[in-house]
Amino acid sequence: MRGRSALPATTVFLLAATALGPAACAGADTDPPPAPAGLTAQAGSAGSVHVMWDPAAERDGVTGYQVLQGGKPVRDLPGDKHMTDVTGLAPQTHYAFTVRARDAAGNLSPAAVTAEVTTPPVRADDRRAPTAPARAAGSPAGPRSVRLSWSEATDDTGVTAYDVYQGGVRIHTAAATETGTRLTGLRPDTVYTFTVRARDGADNSSPDGPPVEITTAPADGEGPPTVPGDFTATASPGAVELGWIPPDTGHEVREYELHVDGRPTTVIQFAPGAVPGGRAAHRLTVAEPAGTVWHLKIRARLPDGTWGSFSAERRVELAR
Structure with missing residues (x-):
């Protein structure tokens, strides 16, 4: 997609960065991380169970998780994931699940407290979906x-x-x-x-x-809020109009990072002296087919060079 704005703004496309591996350690790491906490197992259907646990603290150095069913490994997940669906199960059957954390040296934690669940019976030819929660x-x-x-x-x-x-x-x-x-x-x-x-x-x-x-509430010592306010995204044929209120950081905010479907897509830059004093606006020209659904959010680059907090996320369906 290409960016256009009635204001003097340009769009800079981001390049994928290469992830760097951990630095070599002076000595072998033999200390395992602690066992995952908060493990739950919830039957979602007659043949599937959703297993979930609390994310590890950053200081624990967890790089992955091993999910076990009845003591046997059934899933390996990266460290940023803390849930999975285990499928292909039998209806009306009792199952026990646990999880172990793994660090960069390959050390496995003790197993989490076991979560037990029984799958419900099969409902033959059930094709009718539930009603949505009304409130x-x-x-x-x-x-x-x-x-x-x-x-x-x-x-x-x-x-x-x-x-x-x-x-x-x-x-x-x-x-x-x-x-x-x-x-x-x-x-x-x-x-x-x-x-x-x-x-x-x-x-x-x-x-x-x-x-x-x-x-969410600001953390202690973080200073004033950095969220772009009243973020809107409106589709028109071949374009999406964005609007927001810049955060009050005490300085001009000239750059905003746009995320589409959870991924950084463009950086919107305003020229010096052309930073909006009130509501900012930006127009995206799109080539994706009509009916495509996007989830959009933005965040501002702060005076210290770091990115601030995300705006509210908006769902938009591209127009015909």
């Missing part, structure tokens, strides 16, 4: 967590789980008996948009419930 609400629970709640959904064969999505990606699964949860591992001073879907035993998912925007 949802949320509130911050500190700099790195939020509380989210929703109303019960209905289904002709019964709801088996609720899935929480953020940016079109499932980040949490709750039991059918739950109508609320606490989400952790978030960034301070950041706007998050969550939706909830109900799921039945045949893996039919409902439409999204109403979106809930929650801003």
